[in-house]
Amino acid sequence: xxxxxxxxxxxxxxxxxxxxxxxxxxxxxxxxxxxxxxxxxxxxxxxxxxxxxxxxxxxxxxxxxxxxxxxxxxxxxxxxxxxxxxxxxxxxxxxxxxxxxxxxxxxxxxxxxxxxxxxxxxxxxxxxxxxxxxxxxxxxxxxxxxxxxxxxxxxxxxxxxxxxxxxxxxxxxxxxxxxxxxxxxxxxxxxxxxxxxxxxxxxxxxxxxxxxxxxxxxxx
Amino acid sequence: xxxxxxxxxxxxxxxxxxxxxxxxxxxxxxxxxxxxxxxxxxxxxxxxxxxxxxxxxxxxxxxxxxxxxxxxxxxxxxxxxxxxxxxxxxxxxxxxxxxxxxxxxxxxxxxxxxxxxxxxxxxxxxxxxxxxxxxxxxxxxxxxxxxxxxxxxxxxxxxxxxxxxxxxxxxxxxxxxxxxxxxxxxxxxxxxxxxxxxxxxxxxxxxxxxxxxxxxxxxx
Numbered sequence: 001x002x003x004x005x006x007x008x009x010x011x012x013x014x015x016x017x018x019x020x021x022x023x024x025x026x027x028x029x030x031x032x033x034x035x036x037x038x039x040x041x042x043x044x045x046x047x048x049x050x051x052x053x054x055x056x057x058x059x060x061x062x063x064x065x066x067x068x069x070x071x072x073x074x075x076x077x078x079x080x081x082x083x084x085x086x087x088x089x090x091x092x093x094x095x096x097x098x099x100x101x102x103x104x105x106x107x108x109x110x111x112x113x114x115x116x117x118x119x120x121x122x123x124x125x126x127x128x129x130x131x132x133x134x135x136x137x138x139x140x141x142x143x144x145x146x147x148x149x150x151x152x153x154x155x156x157x158x159x160x161x162x163x164x165x166x167x168x169x170x171x172x173x174x175x176x177x178x179x180x181x182x183x184x185x186x187x188x189x190x191x192x193x194x195x196x197x198x199x200x201x202x203x204x205x206x207x208x209x210x211x212x213x214x215x216x217x218x219x220x
Numbered sequence: 221x222x223x224x225x226x227x228x229x230x231x232x233x234x235x236x237x238x239x240x241x242x243x244x245x246x247x248x249x250x251x252x253x254x255x256x257x258x259x260x261x262x263x264x265x266x267x268x269x270x271x272x273x274x275x276x277x278x279x280x281x282x283x284x285x286x287x288x289x290x291x292x293x294x295x296x297x298x299x300x301x302x303x304x305x306x307x308x309x310x311x312x313x314x315x316x317x318x319x320x321x322x323x324x325x326x327x328x329x330x331x332x333x334x335x336x337x338x339x340x341x342x343x344x345x346x347x348x349x350x351x352x353x354x355x356x357x358x359x360x361x362x363x364x365x366x367x368x369x370x371x372x373x374x375x376x377x378x379x380x381x382x383x384x385x386x387x388x389x390x391x392x393x394x395x396x397x398x399x400x401x402x403x404x405x406x407x408x409x410x411x412x413x414x415x416x417x418x419x420x421x422x423x424x425x426x427x428x429x430x431x432x433x434x435x436x437x438x439x440x
Contacts, residue, residue, distance in 0.1 A: 004304040063421075064417075064421065066424075066428070067378075067382075067420065067421045068382065068420045068421055068424070069385040069386075069420060070382070071385045071386060071388075071396055072385065072396060072413070072416060072417050072420060075396065075399075075400070075413060076413055076417070080409050080410055080413045082409060161288075161289075161290040161291070162290075164290035164292050164293060165292060165386075167292065167389075175292065175293060188296070188300045189297065189301055189304065192293055192296050192297045193297060195293055196293050199288065199289050199290055199293060200285060200288045200289055203288040203289075
């Protein structure tokens, strides 16, 4: 059945390089999440409170991000903007594409979170003499945070998984680096098997860390 | 005067046919893997629900791997693994296999959620009315649990439809790969990417909106 000799040695030799590339993967995913959370919050608030062109722009962003493939969005930031003479580096393409995508998905999560907190709470805290800022930061946001915590964790996992698309736009994160090594040595299966394990470990670490953090954060 | 050679030619009507054909291939591979994957996934979901600790130790971790490793890595890995065990699959075959398992892994969780959404007392009531176990599944669990998780299932299906773009790494010419080929020839990335994006959007947006309205109506 197995007429194939597995060669793991070259993979083990380049493991340090792969792990370094994995750090780049994590870095781009975390950055994209931070940008995505900030923009996603803005999008959610705009879609809830404003009308007119700003509302349409935010809605278009959210719907485009959610209803087209992530790979398409990367291509768009890659070739699409190239048509306008704007040539981004692979790193920026992946970062922009991931941030765009994450912002769209997170905006819907945030909107769901805000809507889950009843309006009456905001009015009650206002009538207790809190300013709008106090009411938001002390009453609304903590509850929203609890609701969106798990969706945001999931999105973080998705961001790591999606960053593998960088391989197709020439970004040398974990997948891209693997592909380069694999095509250099022709040990395609071995390389990608190890990469799959690395991704699995990263995802499990993120989920584990998030669970530990949740225990500490949500004690009450 | 030296005659100039032009490697690029403009976008013409034939290219629209080329894109249309590729769009059909995207649809075909998605429909095939979503339908088989859903059936498998429901089966897995039932096993996860009924299997208790045995399933939690055996099936759940396996399905978890497919959710924790980027789809693109899974595709490359399987495509290069199949010949090792003596399977000769073309890119389409490999794509369908992996997309199907991926769908099944995602649907399994949804299906289990659906079964859990049916109150135990209701199922016991059904059994005490003389229904067999299968009748209980068919006439009580399926309609009630199905409604509870139908929107989630639509989300999974649309996600797989969008992720089918990744089969292009294996060389299967689906919509996004076709547009990439055209971009290389015509040097008109913006137009072609917009067409491809519009197709995905036109497919995904109405379905997701419909699922959202259904969810709202059923929630009442």
